[in-house]
Amino acid sequence: GKPLFEQIEAEWPTAEAAFAQLRDFIVQDLCLYHRKLVRSYLSFIPLFDYLFRHPKPSPENRQRMKAFFYGAQLFNWFGASTDFRLDKMHDIILAAQGSDFPLTSLRAWLSSTYGLQTALTPEDILSSRVRGLLLNLVYVETQRISPFNVAYKENEPHIDHIYPRSQLLKLKSADGQPLLASAEINHIGNFRYVGASDNKRKRAELPAIYFPRLKAAGVDISRHLLVDEFSQAPATLIYNVDTYRRFRDGRAAIIFAIAAKIVNL
Numbered sequence: 001g002k003p004l005f006e007q008i009e010a011e012w013p014t015a016e017a018a019f020a021q022l023r024d025f026i027v028q029d030l031c032l033y034h035r036k037l038v039r040s041y042l043s044f045i046p047l048f049d050y051l052f053r054h055p056k057p058s059p060e061n062r063q064r065m066k067a068f069f070y071g072a073q074l075f076n077w078f079g080a081s082t083d084f085r086l087d088k089m090h091d092i093i094l095a096a097q098g099s100d101f102p103l104t105s106l107r108a109w110l111s112s113t114y115g116l117q118t119a120l121t122p123e124d125i126l127s128s129r130v131r132g133l134l135l136n137l138v139y140v141e142t143q144r145i146s147p148f149n150v151a152y153k154e155n156e157p158h159i160d161h162i163y164p165r166s167q168l169l170k171l172k173s174a175d176g177q178p179l180l181a182s183a184e185i186n187h188i189g190n191f192r193y194v195g196a197s198d199n200k201r202k203r204a205e206l207p208a209i210y211f212p213r214l215k216a217a218g219v220d221i222s223r224h225l226l227v228d229e230f231s232q233a234p235a236t237l238i239y240n241v242d243t244y245r246r247f248r249d250g251r252a253a254i255i256f257a258i259a260a261k262i263v264n265l
Contacts, residue, residue, distance in 0.1 A: 033148035043072035189252030207237040
């Protein structure tokens with residue numbers, strides 16, 4: 001009816017400003033540049049709802065908003081009953097005291113009502129379903145840039161095995177059995193993003209050869225390796241099972257710590 005249209009028209013400038021702020025949050029804080037990083041676009045609606053009522057959020061509240069976005073993506077908060085969930089989240093945002101984003105209240109309701117997960121665990125980062133999003137999160141938090149923010153096709157990121165898969169499959173026991181199962185090779189601790197053309201040039205080169213060459217050329221390899229021990233001395237990335245597992249597990253622990261700092265705020 002007419003009263004609703006009049007209300008929409010009167011509040012439209014506020015809505016436009018909220019959309020603009022949401023755009024800036026997506027680009028500057030989340031650094032999302034590809035649709036494959038977004039499992040549910042519905043997660044943006046509560047963020048818009050909050051920005052509509054609380055423009056220009058503080059840095060602390062933008063961190064709470066980031067935690068909400070990643071929680072929604074990682075734990076599938078909008079997997080069912082989405083209309084009801086959005087209505088209830090709207091009520092929670094309206095009822096929030098002060099201007100803080102009500103992250104704690106939203107989590108508590110999702111957990112108590114649906115039994116949904118709200119905190120990241122070390123086991124969660126091993127899921128292939130969330131691998132791309134977590135790797136992007138790590139790049140954003142350590143480098144303040146997304147690997148997907150490219151214009152040239154050959155710079156588009158590929159997920160690369162730091163220890164090449166083909167080489168790890170060659171490690172076998174005396175009776176010819178593989179020493180590493182697929183889950184140990186296709187492990188987030190062994191994955192990084194790298195541009196398509198660089199990935200093609202690398203091929204199956206072992207890390208103890210590849211990364212020392214990059215380091216000698218002045219490339220900051222720590223942003224890829226993460227583990228300080230190996231970033232300082234990449235020639236120690238020896239081609240054997242024990243060294244591989246030590247590197248992979250150490251790197252996975254760092255990835256979890258970076259992600260948990262954001263997701264488990």
